[in-house]
Structures are given as C-alpha cells and as structure tokens.
Amino acid sequence: MDTPSIPNELIEALRTARHVAVLTGAGVSAESGIPTFRDAMTGLWARYSPEELATPEAFRRNPRLVWEWYASRRQMVTTAQPNPGHFALAALEALVPQFTLITQNVDGLHRRAGSADPIELHGNLMRARCSVEGTVYTSWTEGETVPPLCPVCGALLRPDIVWFGETLPPEALARANEAAKSCDLFLSIGTSGVVEPAASLPRIAYNRGASLALINLDVTTSTGPRSYYLKARSGVVLPALVSAAFPKAG
Numbered sequence: 001m002d003t004p005s006i007p008n009e010l011i012e013a014l015r016t017a018r019h020v021a022v023l024t025g026a027g028v029s030a031e032s033g034i035p036t037f038r039d040a041m042t043g044l045w046a047r048y049s050p051e052e053l054a055t056p057e058a059f060r061r062n063p064r065l066v067w068e069w070y071a072s073r074r075q076m077v078t079t080a081q082p083n084p085g086h087f088a089l090a091a092l093e094a095l096v097p098q099f100t101l102i103t104q105n106v107d108g109l110h111r112r113a114g115s116a117d118p119i120e121l122h123g124n125l126m127r128a129r130c131s132v133e134g135t136v137y138t139s140w141t142e143g144e145t146v147p148p149l150c151p152v153c154g155a156l157l158r159p160d161i162v163w164f165g166e167t168l169p170p171e172a173l174a175r176a177n178e179a180a181k182s183c184d185l186f187l188s189i190g191t192s193g194v195v196e197p198a199a200s201l202p203r204i205a206y207n208r209g210a211s212l213a214l215i216n217l218d219v220t221t222s223t224g225p226r227s228y229y230l231k232a233r234s235g236v237v238l239p240a241l242v243s244a245a246f247p248k249a250g
C-alpha cells in the first residue's frame with residue numbers, strides 16, 4: 001500500500017498544535033507482527049473465544065488456562081520489536097509543547113520505543129497482580145503452580161489486564177479524558193473505535209474544537225471540517241506525517 005497523500009491542513013495542524021493527544025490500538029502493533037486479539041485465536045487457541053479467556057469468570061473457572069493464554073501472548077511480545085510507527089510517536093513527543101499518548105495496547109511497545117509515559121488504558125502484559133489484594137508485580141517466578149502465587153498472601157496472581165466486563169483504571173481514564181478535552185489535535189491510530197470508553201475520546205476532542213485525524217485500514221464514511229481520514233499503515237504514514245510537520249527534526 002502506498003503512502004497516502006497527507007492533507008496540508010493536517011500537517012499544519014500538527015506543526016502548530018500546543019497539545020497533541022494520541023489514541024492507539026492494535027493496528028499500531030500489527031507491523032511488529034503482533035496479531036490483534038481476535039486474530040491471535042489460532043493454533044492451540046483456535047477453539048476458544050476471547051470471552052472464554054479474557055473475563056473474570058474465565059479466570060475463576062480455569063485460572064491455569066487463562067494464565068497460559070497470556071503467557072503465550074507475553075512470549076510473542078517479548079520477541080517482537082517496536083516498528084517505525086511507535087518510533088515516530090516517541091519522536092513526536094519531543095517536538096510539540098504538550099503530548100499525551102493513550103493506548104489500548106497491552107504490549108508495552110510504546111515504552112520500548114521511547115515514549116515516556118503512555119497512558120495504558122487496558123493494562124500491560126508484562127505485569128501481574130494479586131487477584132485478591134491487588135499488589136502489582138513486574139517479575140515473578142513461573143514454577144510448578146500455574147498461575148504463580150502472590151508472595152505476600154499466597155493468592156493466585158492474574159495478568160494486570162482489564163478484562164471484558166471490568167472497569168478501566170480510574171486514574172488512567174481520567175487522564176485520557178482530560179487530554180481529549182484540552183488537546184487541539186487528536187490522532188486516533190490503528191483502532192477500530194468500537195470498545196468503550198476509549199472509543200469516545202476522539203469525539204470528545206472533536207466536539208471541543210480539536211482537529212481530528214483517523215488513521216487505520218478500515219473503510220470510513222466521509223469526514224467533516226477539521227477532520228481527516230488516512231487509510232494507511234501507521235508504520236508508514238506516521239514517520240511521513242512527523243517529518244512533513246517537522247522537516248528539520250529528522
């Protein structure tokens with residue numbers, strides 16, 4: 001797929017923005033070889049649906065199965081690398097006065113690309129937490145007991161992921177809403193925009209007067225004033241957009 005032409009108005013909006021807010025989804029990591037949630041239901045996992053693995057009920061029913069599913073995803077992420085889309089967003093952070101990165105991804109690739117403080121709305125695969133008292137762990141020992149046990153209270157550890165039917169971390173959601181309300185340019189990248197509450201963020205920003213750009217591979221209906229749609233791979237279009245707005249930064 002060729003790089004689409006980027007509207008001059010969008011380049012100008014990025015060049016002059018005081019606060020850029022960005023929402024990313026699974027599409028941003030697709031070029032790193034990380035399949036979206038549903039696409040990952042292959043091989044050994046083909047007979048399960050996401051609802052059978054990514055819910056609190058599933059974990060209560062079969063904690064071992066759920067832990068092993070996330071362990072397989074973790075393994076995939078460990079061997080993947082951030083792609084040019086992740087790196088362009090990390091570079092952009094240093095080029096605009098204020099920058100907020102909000103992600104629905106749990107793969108940690110924004111951080112590995114150099115983004116300082118992404119707001120992780122759906123948690124992070126590389127963390128676990130105690131299923132009873134909530135203590136968060138960034139390392140643990142995989143041993144005979146699957147899932148491993150909390151070293152403090154002995155309860156099961158669970159992935160530190162927001163499952164279907166669970167609420168988002170309130171502080172992360174508040175920060176994301178605040179950014180949507182106060183930015184003057186909002187970029188929604190690689191997300192189908194169907195899972196709430198993240199899906200509302202672009203509309204909140206647009207209704208408050210921000211310019212809005214949607215970047216994904218879906219078919220989208222026509223856009224309005226201050227609103228741009230780029231049907232393009234993020235790993236291609238983001239470096240092009242950033243260098244068009246900030247040619248000297250290269």
Ligand code: APR
Nearest residue numbers: 025026027030036037104190191192195216217218233234
């Ligand atoms: N570049 C840009 N966009 C892409 C690319 C790419 N290379 N590849 C795919 N896309 C787009 C698709 O066109 C689609 O719009 O990425 C989007 C992926 O959509 P989803 O798979 O629905 O992912 P996402 O929006 O992140 O899902 C939200 O739902 O599965 C749950 O909790 C999970 O965080 C996830 C949430």
